[in-house]
Amino acid sequence: MSSKRFAEVIVELRSAQVDRPFHYEVPEHWQEQVQIGTRVLVPFGPRRLEGYIVGFSLAADVSKIKPILEVLDDEPPLTPDLVDLAGWLSERYLCTKAAAVQALLPSGMRAKASTKLRLAGDPPFVLPASLEADLLQSLYQSPNKTKEQLIAERPEWRPILRAWVAEGILEESYRVKQGAQVKTITALQCSLDSAAFQAALEELSRAKKQKEVLAYLFDQGVAVPMKDVLSELGASSSTVKPLLEKGYLQKVEQEVLRDPYGIAHEQPEQPLPLTELQRSAYDQIAAAVDTQKPETFLLQGVTGSGKTEVYLQAIASCVEQGRQAIMLVPEIALTPQMVERFKKRFGDDVAVMHSRLSAGEKFDEWRRIRQGDVTIVVGARSAIFAPFRSIGLMIIDEEHEVSYKQDDHPKYLAREVAMYRARQHGATVVLGSATPALETRWWAHQGQIRRIEMGERVMGQRLPKVKVIDMRNELHEGNRSMFSKALKKGIEERLEKGEQIILFLNRRGFATFVLCRSCGYVARCRECEIPLTFHKARGLEQLRCHYCGYAERMPETCPDCKGDHVRHFGTGTQRVEEELHRVFPQAGVIRMDVDTTSGKGSHAELLQRFRNQEAQILLGTQMIAKGLDFPNVTLVGVISADTSLFVPDFRAAERTFQLLTQVAGRAGRHLLPGEVVVQSYNPQHYAVQFAKKQEYENFFQHEIRVRYGVHNPPFRELTAFTSVNTDEDAALRIARTLEDRLRTLFQGRDDIIILGTSPAPLSRLQGKYRFNVVLKYIRFKQVGDPIRTVYLEAAHEAQKAGGYLSIDVNAQMIL
Numbered sequence: 006m007s008s009k010r011f012a013e014v015i016v017e018l019r020s021a022q023v024d025r026p027f028h029y030e031v032p033e034h035w036q037e038q039v040q041i042g043t044r045v046l047v048p049f050g051p052r053r054l055e056g057y058i059v060g061f062s063l064a065a066d067v068s069k070i071k072p073i074l075e076v077l078d079d080e081p082p083l084t085p086d087l088v089d090l091a092g093w094l095s096e097r098y099l100c101t102k103a104a105a106v107q108a109l110l111p112s113g114m115r116a117k118a119s120t121k122l123r124l125a126g127d128p129p130f131v132l133p134a135s136l137e138a139d140l141l142q143s144l145y146q147s148p149n150k151t152k153e154q155l156i157a158e159r160p161e162w163r164p165i166l167r168a169w170v171a172e173g174i175l176e177e178s179y180r181v182k183q184g185a186q187v188k189t190i191t192a193l194q195c196s197l198d199s200a201a202f203q204a205a206l207e208e209l210s211r212a213k214k215q216k217e218v219l220a221y222l223f224d225q226g227v228a229v230p231m232k233d234v235l236s237e238l239g240a241s242s243s244t245v246k247p248l249l250e251k252g253y254l255q256k257v258e259q260e261v262l263r264d265p266y267g268i269a270h271e272q273p274e275q276p277l278p279l280t281e282l283q284r285s286a287y288d289q290i291a292a293a294v295d296t297q298k299p300e301t302f303l304l305q306g307v308t309g310s311g312k313t314e315v316y317l318q319a320i321a322s323c324v325e326q327g328r329q330a331i332m333l334v335p336e337i338a339l340t341p342q343m344v345e346r347f348k349k350r351f352g353d354d355v356a357v358m359h360s361r362l363s364a365g366e367k368f369d370e371w372r373r374i375r376q377g378d379v380t381i382v383v384g385a386r387s388a389i390f391a392p393f394r395s396i397g398l399m400i401i402d403e404e405h406e407v408s409y410k411q412d413d414h415p416k417y418l419a420r421e422v423a424m425y426r427a428r429q430h431g432a433t434v435v436l437g438s439a440t441p442a443l444e445t446r447w448w449a450h451q452g453q454i455r456r457i458e459m460g461e462r463v464m465g466q467r468l469p470k471v472k473v474i475d476m477r478n479e480l481h482e483g484n485r486s487m488f489s490k491a492l493k494k495g496i497e498e499r500l501e502k503g504e505q506i507i508l509f510l511n512r513r514g515f516a517t518f519v520l521c522r523s524c525g526y527v528a529r530c531r532e533c534e535i536p537l538t539f540h541k542a543r544g545l546e547q548l549r550c551h552y553c554g555y556a557e558r559m560p561e562t563c564p565d566c567k568g569d570h571v572r573h574f575g576t577g578t579q580r581v582e583e584e585l586h587r588v589f590p591q592a593g594v595i596r597m598d599v600d601t602t603s604g605k606g607s608h609a610e611l612l613q614r615f616r617n618q619e620a621q622i623l624l625g626t627q628m629i630a631k632g633l634d635f636p637n638v639t640l641v642g643v644i645s646a647d648t649s650l651f652v653p654d655f656r657a658a659e660r661t662f663q664l665l666t667q668v669a670g671r672a673g674r675h676l677l678p679g680e681v682v683v684q685s686y687n688p689q690h691y692a693v694q695f696a697k698k699q700e701y702e703n704f705f706q707h708e709i710r711v712r713y714g715v716h717n718p719p720f721r722e723l724t725a726f727t728s729v730n731t732d733e734d735a736a737l738r739i740a741r742t743l744e745d746r747l748r749t750l751f752q753g754r755d756d757i758i759i760l761g762t763s764p765a766p767l768s769r770l771q772g773k774y775r776f777n778v779v780l781k782y783i784r785f786k787q788v789g790d791p792i793r794t795v796y797l798e799a800a801h802e803a804q805k806a807g808g809y810l811s812i813d814v815n816a817q818m819i820l
């Protein structure tokens with residue numbers, strides 16, 4: 006090809022003003038090497054930026070076009086289908102292309118560029134006492150300093166450097182440091198031929214250990230990690246040193262991949278013989294994978310129905326056909342046990358990706374996927390972007406989980422990304438849950454996706470019996486404790502029999518607020534206006550804001566009425582723990598909440614202690630609701646079902662139902678029968694009642710009518726705009742302007758509903774005021790482009806006013 010190609014490059018700036026590809030010339034020597042997805046370094050104004058090639062064109066205005074400075078990788082990090090996916094992400098979620106590209110790559114990927122300088126021409130004549138003289142001296146004395154370091158040292162040198170480069174006195178070259186370094190180890194190698202080897206042995210006649218090391222490496226024929234050589238032969242580095250000096254051995258740096266789990270996987274575990282229901286589910290999924298046509302399933306299986314075994318075998322069948330598989334699980338459920346289950350089945354063929362890995366570990370796992378070293382990835386949300394070549398199967402377990410929606414740009418929903426990639430790759434998507442998202446179940450009802458039902462537990466165990474206790478009656482009968490009589494009795498029985506108990510505290514609400522019983526004053530954060538949460542640590546009573554971290558002492562008297570009736574209300578895990586110790590002094594309790602699990606690995610460690618039966622009671626928030634499987638647990642108690650029912654969220658009923666069903670599903674999964682006790686002040690609520698009977702289908706029928714009546718998902722999609730500013734008037738003004746423009750734009754469209762400017766449920770956060778405008782529409786395709794224009798304009802104005810305007814397309818929660 007003789008005609009010159011120009012590369013279209015997306016640079017790493019996330020600003021909307023530069024949200025388009027820029028053209029660069031591809032220097033002759035890189036013509037062969039660059040492809041779509043190649044990472045490059047390009048000049049951008051006075052800066053040098055990293056960017057990705059997203060296309061090629063025969064550009065016209067050649068005069069202005071600058072050449073690419075550097076190609077950053079041998080293999081392009083992005084495959085062409087990922088470049089295409091980035092384009093889709095930015096259109097679907099209205100984010101910049103740069104933000105979309107970055108979402109596809111591990112955080113450790115970003116390079117830092119630096120500029121090396123070399124004196125190339127004759128140094129200029131400079132006055133002995135001048136800026137130029139200092140610079141020259143510095144250049145001679147420390148030739149390794151980069152341009153960036155020099156400028157940081159003396160900003161006044163910047164124009165001089167620029168001039169000298171222009172005059173050819175200095176020459177620039179770029180060096181790029183990877184964000185996360187490739188990890189290497191030192192290995193030893195013997196590259197002598199046999200004759201030279203024999204000669205060397207003679208020469209070393211008396212140095213027995215040296216001879217041994219040399220012979221060992223000669224026999225190996227390949228490089229062996231130095232530490233293995235030393236431990237194998239019981240040698241020390243002083244043995245190796247003379248061999249290196251004489252040139253008999255060479256040191257080589259070998260790349261190694263960090264294995265974050267490092268589990269030894271010797272004997273692969275055999276698949277279990279499937280039950281009839283599992284077999285039928287497996288057959289349908291495997292057949293779909295075979296067709297290589299995009300298809301989505303809802304695998305609706307009650308808790309304990311053995312969905313995981315179906316996933317494992319479907320993955321095995323996909324991999325056998327030479328295609329790759331992605332398995333998503335909620336971050337919280339991605340425990341070492343979970344990973345171990347995959348590693349036992351598939352050995353080293355599995356990469357793991359989640360946010361608790363270090364940047365280096367993430368980078369390595371990502372490279373193993375990109376290089377084709379593994380065919381399966383298990384991970385949290387972002388693993389859906391795994392750079393596989395030919396995806397056959399994508400599974401999203403607990404697909405209804407909120408954590409599958411990214412809360413930062415691009416605010417993608419993993420389920421939608423999976424379905425888009427399925428179209429690209431001709432892959433099958435499996436959405437698995439006992440309590441599917443209402444939308445998913447609705448699509449299945451509409452026939453857009455196929456539903457597979459597994460209505461029974463694996464060994465035919467009964468679903469646990471759920472008792473709902475009316476806490477109002479308990480109070481009327483004089484029981485002022487947080488444990489109903491039934492729950493107390495249940496705990497006592499289990500403690501006696503040596504069985505285990507999970508107590509669950511539903512804390513989506515703001516549980517331990519502080520209230521004055523005589524005047525009704527509620528302590529709130531000064532910055533966020535959220536009720537403060539009561540905390541007790543080392544005898545100190547504190548009020549803390551869960552959003553911004555603000556803290557103050559618990560007041561002794563009411564700031565409003567000066568009375569002494571201020572009390573903390575609601576129930577935090579700490580209070581339940583104290584109460585447990587008081588009522589059941591003999592019982593060991595493990596508490597799991599954000600306070601006890603903030604350290605790396607502490608989450609897994611606490612669960613392991615419970616598994617080892619070091620304590621009989623596990624007490625926690627929703628983080629213990631998912632995927633835990635403990636054979637000895639026969640009682641699950643929910644302290645209060647109500648806290649999640651009264652949050653200002655249209656999904657409150659759905660979430661409550663899901664949480665209660667998931668929690669109840671933790672009991673009686675094995676041989677011992679299970680019991681569940683749910684305490685509630687609103688036991689008649691339909692979410693509580695359907696959860697009691699574990700009747701998802703009936704809940705769905707009821708809830709879908711409620712949604713239809715108020716035009717909520719799945720009948721409309723919601724996009725939320727939030728105007729944020731420290732100045733309340735400015736925040737309000739921007740939101741109103743946006744609302745007006747949307748109204749003008751969609752005038753006469755009765756399929757579109759605009760919920761006018763209103764204070765956000767979190768009306769103040771970290772000292773900033775927040776106002777929402779919510780748009781409801783049927784098809785995003787019909788509104789996406791016009792919304793983008795209006796949004797970008799208003800966002801620009803918000804910025805000028807010192808705040809910002811955020812957008813959440815297909816919002817799952819409005820805060």
Ligand SMILES: Nc1ncnc2c1ncn2[C@@H]1O[C@H](COP(=O)(O)OP(=O)(O)OP(=O)(O)O)[C@@H](O)[C@H]1O
Pocket residue numbers: 277278279280283306307308309310311312313314439463632634670674
């Ligand atoms: N075919 C089988 N034969 C014997 N045991 C099985 C079989 N399939 C699954 N099991 C066992 O049944 C238990 C429940 O299975 P699994 O955890 O996969 O259920 P699940 O549907 O994912 O439940 P949940 O939604 O509650 O997480 C597990 O202990 C699993 O090892």
Ligand SMILES: [Zn+2]
Pocket residue numbers: 521522523524525526563564565566567568
């Ligand atoms: Zn008061």
Ligand SMILES: [Zn+2]
Pocket residue numbers: 530531532533534550551552553554555771
């Ligand atoms: Zn706050």
